[in-house]
Amino acid sequence: MDKYQLDTLAVRAGIERSQFGEHSEALYLTSSFVFKSAAQAAERFAEREKGPIYSRFTNPTVNVFEQRLAALEGAECCIATASGMAAILAMTMGLLKGGDHVIVSQSVFGSTIQLFVNIFKKFGLESTFVSATDVSAWQKAVKPNTKLLFLETPSNPLTEISDIAAIAAIAHKAGALLAVDNCFCTPVLQKPLELGADIVIHSATKYLDGQGRVLGGAVLGRRDVIHAGVFGFLRTAGVTLSAFNAWVILKGLETLRIRLEAQSASALELARWLEKQTGIERVYYPGLPSHPQHALAMQQQKSGGGIVAFDVKGGKDGAWKVVDNTRLLSITANLGDTKTTITHPATTTHGRITPEARAAAGIRDGLLRVAVGLEALEDLKTDLARGLS
Numbered sequence: 411m412d413k414y415q416l417d418t419l420a421v422r423a424g425i426e427r428s429q430f431g432e433h434s435e436a437l438y439l440t441s442s443f444v445f446k447s448a449a450q451a452a453e454r455f456a457e458r459e460k461g462p463i464y465s466r467f468t469n470p471t472v473n474v475f476e477q478r479l480a481a482l483e484g485a486e487c488c489i490a491t492a493s494g495m496a497a498i499l500a501m502t503m504g505l506l507k508g509g510d511h512v513i514v515s516q517s518v519f520g521s522t523i524q525l526f527v528n529i530f531k532k533f534g535l536e537s538t539f540v541s542a543t544d545v546s547a548w549q550k551a552v553k554p555n556t557k558l559l560f561l562e563t564p565s566n567p568l569t570e571i572s573d574i575a576a577i578a579a580i581a582h583k584a585g586a587l588l589a590v591d592n593c594f595c596t597p598v599l600q601k602p603l604e605l606g607a608d609i610v611i612h613s614a615t616k617y618l619d620g621q622g623r624v625l626g627g628a629v630l631g632r633r634d635v636i637h638a639g640v641f642g643f644l645r646t647a648g649v650t651l652s653a654f655n656a657w658v659i660l661k662g663l664e665t666l667r668i669r670l671e672a673q674s675a676s677a678l679e680l681a682r683w684l685e686k687q688t689g690i691e692r693v694y695y696p697g698l699p700s701h702p703q704h705a706l707a708m709q710q711q712k713s714g715g716g717i718v719a720f721d722v723k724g725g726k727d728g729a730w731k732v733v734d735n736t737r738l739l740s741i742t743a744n745l746g747d748t749k750t751t752i753t754h755p756a757t758t759t760h761g762r763i764t765p766e767a768r769a770a771a772g773i774r775d776g777l778l779r780v781a782v783g784l785e786a787l788e789d790l791k792t793d794l795a796r797g798l799s
């Protein structure tokens with residue numbers, strides 16, 4: 411399938427039809443698989459014969475999802491996981507050990523920070539948090555035991571852009587790996603592996619499903635880098651993607667490019683419109699020339715993506731007024747859905763960190779994040795204008 415374009419891969423990669431010749435991908439809801447004989451069972455378990463054994467680590471529907479996402483990202487290998495957090499867990503547990511050091515962007519997803527600070531630390535993994543945008547800070551944080559650099563670009567909610575190629579060079583000089591959480595862009599807008607990253611992480615819960623239905627995740631990269639460690643961890647520890655969720659997300663991938671391009675185009679228009687509204691102090695969107703890393707964003711992404719953040723006048727009260735005056739937008743922390751969502755980060759996703767940490771992260775009390783869906787743009791503007799005025 412390698413010779414085909416992204417649109418073709420998105421609907422056809424990974425299909426392996428059963429004896430019934432079904433056209434749509436089959437959903438294999440079964441925990442285990444039956445062998446013809448004791449000898450065949452032994453061959454399968456010894457990995458001398460290919461084929462499914464048990465759905466904790468070998469399910470044909472999950473495999474189709476893995477192959478399709480691998481084709482879209484240009485990765486040799488993809489390991490599907492139960493959620494985005496399970497993907498980061500499987501990557502770290504599979505590839506690192508106590509005594510290793512990790513450099514993490516301070517602008518990554520909140521639960522990712524908690525995972526490094528509260529969970530991995532208990533097992534002796536040391537983490538240093540640095541600015542997403544200051545390349546020299548990554549270089550300065552390198553230690554002899556640094557094994558992994560981890561970032562997310564654009565970041566949530568401020569859409570900061572990290573220079574993937576420059577940070578990959580720092581990682582490789584240090585003999586470490588670079589992992590990029592490609593949740594916001596997906597392979598439709600950004601291909602971290604082509605820019606030098608070694609590992610791509612996905613929360614399939616977001617744009618890959620794209621319709622807010624199920625949780626899922628994935629770890630992708632070169633086979634020699636991730637297969638033994640990450641698949642080995644998943645096989646034993648069971649952070650497995652369910653076949654049903656794999657099937658739902660697989661169908662989501664078929665429309666990923668069309669959805670993301672439409673959402674990104676709407677987000678750009680909305681960001682331009684927001685910049686002109688009187689109730690707004692600042693708009694954060696990589697597709698706007700006013701964004702501090704606009705040039706870098708346009709170099710490594712095809713467009714700005716579907717997430718727009720903005721500071722409204724009046725701090726928390728002003729922001730809540732906008733949220734509470736919406737009738738259409740969904741007040742929920744999820745993103746990447748066909749339905750537009752609105753979030754007040756300071757009191758929700760970033761509500762549990764200290765006010766000082768929030769201020770250091772640039773999350774102001776008046777900040778709102780909108781994840782643009784597929785509704786008519788005029789309706790979204792009307793819904794936001796009510797509170798802004």
Ligand SMILES: *Cc1c(COP(=O)(O)O)cnc(C)c1O
Nearest residue numbers: 493494495519591593613615626
């Ligand atoms: C949501 C999210 C995650 C976690 O994914 P889950 O599927 O919710 O576990 C990780 N990274 C980013 C950037 C996210 O937005």
